[in-house]
Amino acid sequence: MIRFMNVHKWFKDLHVLNDVSLTVAAGEVVVVCGPSGSGKSTLIRTVNQLESINSGEIWVDGKNVADPKTDLNALRAKVGFVFQHFNLYPHLSVLDNITLSPLMVKKMERAAADKLALQLLERVGLAHKKDAFPAQLSGGQQQRVAIARGLAMQPQVMLFDEPTSALDPEMIGEVLHVMKDLAESGMTMMVVTHEMGFAREVADRVVFVDHGQIIEEAQPEEFFMNPQHDRAKQFLRQLLTPMQ
Amino acid sequence: MMGFDFSQIGPALPGLWDGMALTLKLLLMAVGGGVALGTVLALLRLSSNPLLSGIAKFYVNYFRSIPLLLVITWFYFVVPLVLRWITGEFVAVGAFTSCLVAFMMFEAAYYAEIVRAGIQSISKGQLNAAYALGMTYGQAMRLIILPQAFRKMMPLLLQQSIILFQDTSLVYAVGLMDFLNTARSKGDIVGQPHEFLILAGVVYFVISFGASFSVKRLQKRLAV
Ligand SMILES: Nc1ncnc2c1ncn2[C@@H]1O[C@H](COP(=O)(O)OP(=O)(O)OP(=O)(O)O)[C@@H](O)[C@H]1O
Ligand SMILES: [Mg+2]
Numbered sequence: 001m002i003r004f005m006n007v008h009k010w011f012k013d014l015h016v017l018n019d020v021s022l023t024v025a026a027g028e029v030v031v032v033c034g035p036s037g038s039g040k041s042t043l044i045r046t047v048n049q050l051e052s053i054n055s056g057e058i059w060v061d062g063k064n065v066a067d068p069k070t071d072l073n074a075l076r077a078k079v080g081f082v083f084q085h086f087n088l089y090p091h092l093s094v095l096d097n098i099t100l101s102p103l104m105v106k107k108m109e110r111a112a113a114d115k116l117a118l119q120l121l122e123r124v125g126l127a128h129k130k131d132a133f134p135a136q137l138s139g140g141q142q143q144r145v146a147i148a149r150g151l152a153m154q155p156q157v158m159l160f161d162e163p164t165s166a167l168d169p170e171m172i173g174e175v176l177h178v179m180k181d182l183a184e185s186g187m188t189m190m191v192v193t194h195e196m197g198f199a200r201e202v203a204d205r206v207v208f209v210d211h212g213q214i215i216e217e218a219q220p221e222e223f224f225m226n227p228q229h230d231r232a233k234q235f236l237r238q239l240l241t242p243m244q
Numbered sequence: 245m246m247g248f249d250f251s252q253i254g255p256a257l258p259g260l261w262d263g264m265a266l267t268l269k270l271l272l273m274a275v276g277g278g279v280a281l282g283t284v285l286a287l288l289r290l291s292s293n294p295l296l297s298g299i300a301k302f303y304v305n306y307f308r309s310i311p312l313l314l315v316i317t318w319f320y321f322v323v324p325l326v327l328r329w330i331t332g333e334f335v336a337v338g339a340f341t342s343c344l345v346a347f348m349m350f351e352a353a354y355y356a357e358i359v360r361a362g363i364q365s366i367s368k369g370q371l372n373a374a375y376a377l378g379m380t381y382g383q384a385m386r387l388i389i390l391p392q393a394f395r396k397m398m399p400l401l402l403q404q405s406i407i408l409f410q411d412t413s414l415v416y417a418v419g420l421m422d423f424l425n426t427a428r429s430k431g432d433i434v435g436q437p438h439e440f441l442i443l444a445g446v447v448y449f450v451i452s453f454g455a456s457f458s459v460k461r462l463q464k465r466l467a468v
Contacts, residue, residue: 050375076378083372089392104379
């Protein structure tokens, strides 16, 4: 479903992605982790070309996204993206946040779009909030709406960039719960997160990124119990004892 | 020195109202056109194409560096010529149309800077979200960025429009009968020029001050 082939990206002199190759099969859930500044966000944002790449290829659903001939809007309509800071549209109600792209991009009928949006709100447990505005919701609720908004485009892949790291601890669970449901329904997912419980329970594979390189790729149990590289070991130690 | 005599103002009211109607019509049309053109200029200015953004930058700096009175008199002569050049035939262009074009183009330079600041104040995440959901640049601007920017910038846009309301009086230069010009000529005719100008001053003050006051209240409400 997603295939990175020798991808390189620079921000001026900074080599943010260094020869990344990775495959995510249909229905697979891949968790990406690594230290701050290692290039995780950049990596996941290249999939729907919120960031361009300098060399290499990225294939999504049979299309090379770095090819200038690829229709980016059509591609992005098939790839959902959930941001760390939600990025809901603050001037629109919850329902309008969800229906806007189905109406304007997919040219769906209003009645069908509303129906779909309500089903998705039901699924994330927020049907009663359809007329609220984003500012009236808690962080966890906003993120669940953002997931519903992404799903309303009926994407084939969902990308998550640290979806819970801007949330108060007591709200993390409700968002992870929705994501777990989604994974169980067979959605292809690429998730940047440091929620190791989620990775263990839900991920098919964990990818560890450091300095723009994938230096370890393993089944969750294997990665957590028996990391191969020193930097991965150090990262996991810090994650478990963040005070040191 | 005689005392003031306001007795002739009553009979002159219908004429004065016609003047005010022209002022308001000019104002509303100039604000509409100026904001529209200003928005286009702001988008060009923010474009990644250096040529487009250079043109917009030049336009804005140019019109902000010359007096409005110059633009008004200049357009009075130039607009008919340009239209004739475009259409190939002589078109009679009234003073109203040439003033409207002058105001629109002049004010657009000021509105452009306000709208640009408004667009830049919207977080980059909004544009990313719109793109991630498949929108084109045009859809993202129209549906997501500009509605938020305008809401934020509304007080500044209104404040600028109040300044424009006062500046419309410069149309006397090309003989257009706006409110001030009407008041002055009526005062001259009946021999009470001072009284009519005092009245005009009061009217401009009440409208501008009242509008400013409402804008400040709006600003406070939006800030909450
Ligand atoms: N637009 C940009 N211009 C220049 N440098 C950038 C840009 N975006 C990111 N960087 C740099 O690229 C590197 C990788 O950034 P990225 O956001 O991908 O890291 P990350 O792994 O997601 O980090 P975090 O865990 O803090 O979110 C960082 O050093 C960052 O400062
Ligand atoms: Mg990041």
